[in-house]
Amino acid sequence: MPWAISALGCALLALALFCLFGLGGMTGETPAVAATSGSSASGVHVGVASCAGSTCHGRQEGDGRVVRQDELMRWQEPSSPTGAHSRAYAILSNPRSQAIAQRLGLGSAASAPACLGCHADPGTRGGRFQLNDGVGCEACHGGASNWLSNHYAVGATHAGNVANGLTDLTNATVRANNCLDCHFGSDRPGQFVDHRIMAAGHPRVSFELDLFSTLQQHWDEDADYVRRKGRTSNVKMWAVGQATALDRALSLYSTARLGQEGIFPEFYFFDCHTCHRRITDEADYRPTAVPNPGRPIPSGMPAFNDENMIMLAAAARAAAPSLAGKLESDSRAFHAALAVDRPSAIRAAAQLKSTAGALAATFSRASFGRAETFAIIDTVAGNAIAARYTDYEGSVQAVMAVDTLLNALVNAGQVGSGSAKTIRGDVNRAYAAVRDPNAYRPADFRASLGRAAGAIRALR
Incomplete structure (x- = not known):
């Protein structure tokens, strides 16, 4: 893990990550234009439960031989920005989110498509998908229907997994585009943030790829990781x-x-x-804008x-x-x-x-x-x-x-x-x-x- 980020830095970034906790979508109809996102939308999103076995990513301790295998526990961390993605849907039921939705005439924030575009996994959803998982594994890693069983098979490679639909988050441009869909906005349904939603009370949106990645890091960049994916x-x-x-x-x-x-x-x-x-109309008023x-x-x-x-x-x-x-x-x-x-x-x-x-x-x-x-x-x-x-x-x-x-x-x-x-x-x-x-x-x-x-x- 990287060295400790400033406590003030964490507080500031937690506030910025709050864009996941307010409303994150459109207030109107999305135009049918080409997508700007780099995320993988071809696979079905099979749900967090499909990754949760104790032989996969659901252990209570990070003692796996290849990967930590406690990734879901880190994703669910309740008291820090590390768990922000898992809390993204639940926060739609709090008073602030409901008030924002009411001001915009969206009905319940927890069911409004304008909110779910960023507060739950986008894409086609399979039978084990749970809306209340919030922003789950596949929101970042891509719909897993075509790569889930292959990625843990003997002889599996990162390149092979990517070919099957895994989002290549080792590629900085791909990772940035994937994150920006919600951390700035995209032209997909429920993912364009506008001034009206901000005026209704949505927190300010801010993003910095490397520091936010650090806050969400659930992997160890050890020798095995470097051999398989290269050093970040x-x-x-x-x-x-x-x-x-x-x-x-x-x-x-x-x-x-x-x-x-x-x-x-x-x-x-x-x-x-x-x-x-x-x-102010006071005679001694001086503009506060700086050239x-x-x-x-x-x-x-x-x-x-x-x-x-x-x-x-x-x-x-x-x-x-x-x-x-x-x-x-x-x-x-x-x-x-x-x-x-x-x-x-x-x-x-x-x-x-x-x-x-x-x-x-x-x-x-x-x-x-x-x-x-x-x-x-x-x-x-x-x-x-x-x-x-x-x-x-x-x-x-x-x-x-x-x-x-x-x-x-x-x-x-x-x-x-x-x-x-x-x-x-x-x-x-x-x-x-x-x-x-x-x-x-x-x-x-x-x-x-x-x-x-x-x-x-x-x-x-």
């Missing part, structure tokens, strides 16, 4: 996750009837706090949520410098086009999406070593990027990045866990600076992030 690069997961998240946001925004809500743009894609600010050098938009316009653009810019500067300039210019052009008209914005989104895809492909092939990881940390907190931390969402991504990249250095044996623990206080202070979105102060956050990055830099 935490930095690659982080970087590819950022590129894929941007790709997903731009794809959905560009989709007709998803990027528009009546006469307004669909505000789900925009940064909440560029609109949700204090209003952002990465977003050339007129004052008073909502800004597209650029948290992934900012992180991608940091990753590109350190690991893909040949694409860094293009990403910067395409990002600025997209923001500027939003102030012109929707056709201009769609054209600019396509260009930026292409660059994000090129970065994802580059990162997938890259080897992120110690030097590259330290360089990304430096860039995340450096002056060229830090000036863009004017809003809460991007700052949350930054502190999660610093934590997950430090975690990656420890997991790879490039920094000792004892040394890393000595700077945990600095990382905690950066988390504290984004604990409360209503108390967020850009200058204070930048100072906290800079101190944390400086402490990590000293480990070099």
Whole structure:
């Protein structure tokens, strides 16, 4: 298991994982457009019970010879984010979820298709499937009807299991697309999150692939795992996750009837706090918005949520410098086009999406070593990027990045866990600076992030 994540980090991420606990679906009809997800939908979902035998994944202790075999116990962990997926359906019966459903006219949240798209396994369901299992094994691993019996057979290989329909979660792009279906949204029924559902009380949606994977980790990356599937690069997961998240946001925004809500743009894609600010008529009032050098938009316009653009810019500067300039210019052009008209914005989104895809492909092939990881940390907190931390969402991504990249250095044996623990206080202070979105102060956050990055830099 990775070294301990900050307690404040866990609290922040638990809040972000709460997107599983509120409502996670549409408030209207899903248009019939091509799916954006990378998840496997071909197999029948046979249910968690099909994985629960004591000779499979249902043991009380992780003492299996090949895999732990207590994976279901970890999935059901009642008191931490590790068990969030198993609680996803049950939470639909709590007062908050029911109130959200009532405001949206959905009836009961526990039976509304708009909620079940993310609070239970999607896909075709078999006879042993139980809705109250919540987000079960097959939501991540793919419908098991075609690979269940094969994956434990003598001589089975990971490649063979994938060929039979197992979702290849070792592939960073596949994993990111699979997670983003619920942790950002997709164009499938019950999986598009819109501004109305947020206004009705749904928690803010946030996602970072590597750190969230760590919270859900139910496997040991031992020698056997590495032989069968290869070693995970935490930095690659982080970087590819950022590129894929941007790709997903731009794809959905560009989709007709998803990027528009009546006469307004669909505000789900925009940064909440560029609109949700204090209003007063007092004579000495001063605007609280801070100019952002990465977003050339007129004052008073909502800004597209650029948290992934900012992180991608940091990753590109350190690991893909040949694409860094293009990403910067395409990002600025997209923001500027939003102030012109929707056709201009769609054209600019396509260009930026292409660059994000090129970065994802580059990162997938890259080897992120110690030097590259330290360089990304430096860039995340450096002056060229830090000036863009004017809003809460991007700052949350930054502190999660610093934590997950430090975690990656420890997991790879490039920094000792004892040394890393000595700077945990600095990382905690950066988390504290984004604990409360209503108390967020850009200058204070930048100072906290800079101190944390400086402490990590000293480990070099």
